[in-house]
C-alpha cells in the first residue's frame with residue numbers, strides 16, 4: 077500500500093516509511109491510497125465470526141500486501157488480547173466498552189498494534205525513539221504498549237498538573253525504556269514540541285525519531301477493528317439496521333478510523349462526534365469554517381484539544397467538502413456541568429456508570445437518536461480512571477480494578493522541562 081500526505085507536497089511513502097516517520101515531510105498526515113471495500117458476504121456473516129477473525133480481514137485490506145498473512149494475524153491476535161463487548165445501557169442504546177486493555181482505555185488497541193508493527197519493521201536495527209504527547213490516556217497506552225520492547229525508547233510528554241494522578245502513574249512509574257517528561261504548559265504545547273522535533277534537522281541526524289500519536293497510520297487505523305466488532309455484535313442480536321455510532325472525540329483519530337470502516341462498507345448509517353467544551357469541530361459543522369484555538373481544561377481531559385490533528389484526514393476523506401461531511405457526521409458539545417449531570421442521571425436511572433468522556437457520547441446519542449435507529453457510543457475509558465471526578469459527581473465511592481491499583485503503588489519518575497523547544501531539544505541531544 078502506498079500512503080500520500082494530506083498536504084500533497086511530500087513524496088508518497090510505503091507502509092514502513094509511513095509508520096516509522098509518522099508525519100510526512102510537508103507536515104501532512106499519511107493517508108492510504110486505496111480503501112478496499114469488503115464483500116457483501118463478509119458483512120452478512122460478520123456475526124458468525126470472532127473479534128480476531130473479523131479484524132484480520134480488515135487488517136489484510138490495508139496491510140496484506142506489506143506483511144505476510146501469518147505475521148499479520150499474529151500482530152492482530154496479540155493486539156486484541158482483550159474483548160470490546162457491547163452493553164445495553166437502556167433500550168436501543170449500547171455502550172461499546174473499550175476499557176478492558178492494560179490501561180483501561182481504547183488507546184491500548186492502537187498502541188499495541190503500533191508497537192508490534194514498529195518492532196516488525198525495525199527488527200535488529202534498534203535505537204528507535206518514540207515521541208508522544210499526551211493529555212492523559214495516550215501516554216499510558218503507548219508506554220504500556222511499548223514497555224520492554226527492545227531497541228525502542230519512548231518519551232512521553234505531558235502537561236504538568238493537567239492529568240489525573242491515576243493517569244500520571246501509568247506512565248511515570250514504569251522505568252525501563254519509558255521516560256516521562258513533565259512539561260510546564262498545556263497539551264497543545266506538548267504536541268507542538270513533538271511536531272517541532274520531527275522537523276528539526278540536527279535532531280533527526282542524531283537520532284531516529286518516530287511518533288506514536290494518533291497521527292500514525294498504524295495507531296489510528298487498527299481502531300476500526302472494534303467498530304466492525306460492535307456491528308457484528310449488534311447483528312448477532314438482530315439490531316443491525318439503522319445503526320448510529322457516536323464517538324467522544326478529541327484529536328478525532330478514533331472517529332476517523334470508524335469513517336474508514338464505513339468506506340470499507342461497514343453499514344453504519346451515520347455518526348455523531350461528541351465534544352466537551354472544546355467545540356472546534358462542532359462549530360465547523362455549523363459554519364463550514366475550521367477555526368482552531370487553544371484548548372480549554374475540562375473534566376473529560378483526554379478530549380481537551382483545540383486543534384484536532386486528524387481533522388485534516390476527515391477533510392481529505394470527504395474531498396474538502398463540508399456538506400459531504402455533514403451528511404455523515406453531526407456534532408454535539410457539552411459543558412462540564414452537563415457532563416456531570418449526565419453521569420449522575422444515567423447512574424441513577426440505569427445503574428450504568430459512565431466516565432466523563434463516555435458521558436459526552438451517551439448524551440449526544442440519547443439526544444440525537446431517532447425512534448427507528450439503534451445506537452452505540454464508545455465508552456472510551458473505565459470510570460475508575462477518573463475516580464475523584466466520578467466519585468464527586470455520584471457522591472459514592474467507586475472501586476479501582478486490580479491492575480489499575482497496581483500502578484499506583486509504583487514510584488513517580490519524571491523529568492521536568494519548560495515548554496521552550498530549545499530545552500526539549502537539549503534534553504534529547506544529551507540523552
Ligand SMILES: *Cc1c(COP(=O)(O)O)cnc(C)c1O
Nearest residue numbers: 213326327328329330378433456
Ligand atoms: C483519547 C481519548 C478520547 C479522544 O479520542 P480521539 O481519538 O483523540 O478523538 C476520548 N476518550 C478517552 C478516554 C480518551 O483517552
